[in-house]
Amino acid sequence: MNLDYIIPNNWSILEEGFEPTHVKASESLFSIGNGAMGQRANFEEKYSGPTFQGSYIAGVYYPDKTRVGWWKNGYPEYFAKVLNAPSWIGINITVNNEQLDLFACKDVKNFHRELNMKEGWLSRSFVATLQNDIEVEVKTKRFLSLDLDEVGAINYNITPLNSDAEITFEPYLDSGITNEDTNWDDKFWDTLKVSHENHQAFIEAKTMKTDFYTCTFMESEVFIDGKSVLIEPDFTSDANLASFKYTYNVKQNETYTIHKFGGYTVDRDHEKNELVSAAKATLDKAKTAGFSKLLDDQKQAWAQIWDMADITIEGDVKAQQGIRFNIFHLNQTYLGTDETLNIGPKGFTGEKYGGSTYWDTEAYCIPFYMATKDQSVARKLLAYRHNHLQKAIENAEKLGFTNGAALYPMVTMNGEECHNEWEITFEEIHRNGAIAFAIFNYYRYTGDFSYIPEMGLEVLIGISRFWHQRVNFSSQKNKYVILGVTGPNEYENNINNNWYTNYIAKWCIDYTLETIEKVKEGYADDYERILGKTKITHEELALWKKVADNMYFPYSEEHNVYLQQDGFLDKELITVADLDKSQRPINQKWSWDRILRSPYIKQADLLQGMYFFEDQFTNEELERHFDFYEPFTVHESSLSPCVHSIQAAKLDRMDQAYTFYLRTSRLDLDDYNHEVHEGLHITSMAGTWMSIVEGFGGMRVKNDTLSFEPKIPAQWEGYSFKVNFRHQIITVSVSQNETQFKLEGDKDLTIYVDGKEVAISPNNMVTV
Incomplete structure (x- = not known):
């Protein structure tokens, strides 16, 4: 059953009423981030019910040793994991020695939660009756600063309603955390030192294996009815915990408030031995500004983002809420300030997919960032791939390729392949094509050719060398074929001649040959440098051209369409409309064996190619292929509905385009795929933007x-x-x-x- 508790609103994500079965989903939906760090919307106070705790630092990861049943040559040694980082948001609260815990309270009413997307903050309010019959009203607000991106701020208010009460705030830091997603239950963090000074506390910790050094920090101050109260807190600590206790006798209807500032300093930005001093400097800035000023600055920073990125929709609140939700989370995840970072499919909202970089960035995200920010942001994403070219060459070498052939990883944190499902690691090689397409797309949109002689051509040459070596010549077909692949549609594994893969391989080679000539003519110095580095020869280029000119594409004369792969027509072609609804989603109801033998398409595959290269196909060809393949598409990938929405709009099928738009924009808000508790689908959110801008x-x-x-x-x-x-x-x-x-x-x-x-x-x- 889809989620239906999120209240439609133009600028906010709203939840009314406390329902424990919604907690994990809401922790995803109400997540906050600022590009440098992010966190699921976990409660500040203790919560003993089912919860998925998650705080994440951009670029900090752990190489979790690969776990497979049968090792194969070429397997990555590890699967990189985004790490649940030491937590700084916690505030234990006791009222007359009774702990506030919504899961354990006698009664919770007037529960209201809001993620204000316009201004970039998260709030909650509720009235709770504790086991000791004290009734309290709680109001909280929290945000991660865009201006001071190492710090977040919490304003937590509690008011006893039916009697006076002794209330204790216990803000704490906790490095004794674990990942939800782990292969071997390894210890990911090593706590080095717990310390405090006045009202500030610090936990210095490093990741195991990767040795990222971090300092998690906090500082708090308390108020009664808005007036500062000087309380000398009790400090306690153990190997992984630091906490202060601020106790006050609060009169009935008085409001006791704590402002807590916390966050991370990381050795990606500071020297290892200066993390605590950097944390102190950051806390001083935050404390000097104060919660209200930081919040005003937050509103201003988001106003600037929205001024460029907003899409307005009149007359359809659900559609408006959906697109703003998508744009908001894209900007929470990546702001283009650091070219060593990229965009993970879950962003800062969960741990699935390891938080790493996929082909989603090039296929879906770059158009959004090119158009809603300065082109330098998209250039950084392209530079990220160039910086990892040598790793891509090494990845190909592990699989037996030579001569500088480059296979970019399906999943990566540092350029090294770290995905361990063979049908994806070895076979989903179409990702190479998306990276080449992004170079073409960037130049087409920005007119900035300089990236190509500086960096891009070397990437294109490595990718084209891979395609040249990956084909086989079929004497039976008298054509070049590509065997044993998985296309974007991951419901067909180890197939031959996936049309999308073959087509993008041919296109890559043709585009690289064209680009080499352009650089040769206009950028002589760069051309000589690249020639010297890659040792490219005319003979090699001639062999590439022979492959591109003689690529095989499976085709059905009967249906007058290209086939997704050689064996597609061997399947029992029952459409999705004739599939029992109780069998959906098939990835949760069927065995993998049954899925692979079915005609069902997880995501746009052949249609993805017609989206990328639509200038090379007529509208009649698109319509024919859309009508043939769309009825078999189950859209169980977040990356699927947006492409179908764009193509339906191109074909003037606006009702269908609108249905697909709603599905992509509200994929998480309405939990179409029954998995929102695991985190949000960040990279597909850029496809939602495309479905309006490129589709409608x-x-x-x-x-x-x-x-x-x-x-x-x-x-x-x-x-x-x-x-x-x-x-x-x-x-x-x-x-x-x-x-x-x-x-x-x-x-x-x-x-x-x-x-x-x-x-x-x-x-x-x-x-x-």
Whole structure:
């Protein structure tokens, strides 16, 4: 059963009423982050019910030794895990020596939780009756600062309603934490030192194996009815814990408040021996500013983000809430300030997928960051892959490839492959193609070719060398084939001639050959440097071209469509509509054996290729393939509905496009795949943005300029979005009757709307 307790609202995620069965899901949905760290929405006070505790630091991971039943040559030694970091948010609360614990209270009423996406904070309020019959009202607010990204702040208020009470706040740090996701129950953290000074406490710890050194810190102050109270707290500690106790006799209806500042300093940003002093400096800044000023700064920082990234939808609150939820979490996860970081599929909301980098970044996220931020942010994501090129070459060498062939990892933290399912590690090689496509897509959108001679061409050469070596020549077909692969549709493993893989391999080689010539003609010094480094020869390039020109693509004359793979028509072609609903989702109801023999498609596969390379196919071809494959697609990957939404809009099937849009935008809010308790689907959220901008807005780059084919769902009165195109910001506003374009910048811009040329001038609205 899908979640239905999240209240529709334009700017907030809202929950009313305390329901323990919703706690884990809400911990995911209400997660907060600031690009440098993040945390699930765990309660500050003790909670003895089922919970998934999670605090995470960007770039800090552990190489959890691979666990498989049968070791195969080429297997990664480990699966990198994002780590549940030492926790700083905890505040134990006792009322007349009775611990506040919502799971143990006699009664909880007026429970309200809000994630305010406009201003970037999380709040809760409730009235609880403890076992000792004291009734208290609690109001909390918490955020992770965008300006001081090493620090977070908590404002926790408690008011006794039916009597005076002795109340103790016990803010604490805890490094005795574990991961939900672990292969061998290893100890991930080694606590080095617990210390305190005045009202500040510090836990210095390092990760095992990877030796990331961290300092988790906190400082607190308390108030009565808003006035500061000087209490000398009791400090206690053990090997993994540091806590202060602030006890006060609170009168009935008085409000006792604690402001707690906490966070992390990490040796990725500071010297190992300066982590505590850096923490003190950060705490001093936070304490000097105070909770209210930090919150005002937070609101301002989010206002700047929303000014560029917001998409407005009129007349459909659920659709509006969905897109803002997606945009909000993308910005909580990655802000483009550090090119050593990337975007994990769960961001800071859970541990599934290890928190590592997948092909999702290149296929889905880069378009969002290119258009809603400065292009330098997308360039950093591309630089991340170039910085890992040597590791990609080593990954290929482990599988027997030579001569600088590069296979980028399916999953990585540091450029090294760390995924240990053979059908993905060895076979889902299409990820190489997404990285090459992102280089092409970046240049197409930004017009910045400089990345390619500086970094990108070396990446393209390594990828093309891989494709050249990965093909087989079939004398039977008189074509080059690619055997033993898994495409984006992971419900077909170890198949031959996956159309998407074959097509993107051919495209990569053709694009690399074209790019080599362009660099040779216009960037002679870079060309000579790359030539010297890669030892590329004309003979090698000729062999590549032979492969690209003679690639095999499975095709059905009967159905007049390309086939997903050689054996697709051998399956029993029962559509999803004829599948018993009780069997869904099939990945939770069926054996893997049964799934692999079925025709069901986890995510857009062949249609993914037609999305990437739509200029190379007619609308009639797209329609034919969409009509053939969509009925077999179960969309059990978060990456699937957005592509179908974009293509349905292109085919003028707006009801279908709208249904897919709602599914992608509310995938987590409505828990379509029954797994939101594990964390959110961060990378697919960029696909939601694409489903509006590229789907309904019809935005493309054609002939070096922006082109739009605006459409609008019948359910909406209007929608608008902004894109930053080559340092000029265009606002697009679509209603049921017209589309308006407004340009910010200092020069005119020519765009195309429904194929017709339209000139727009700065600050001059144009209506089409």
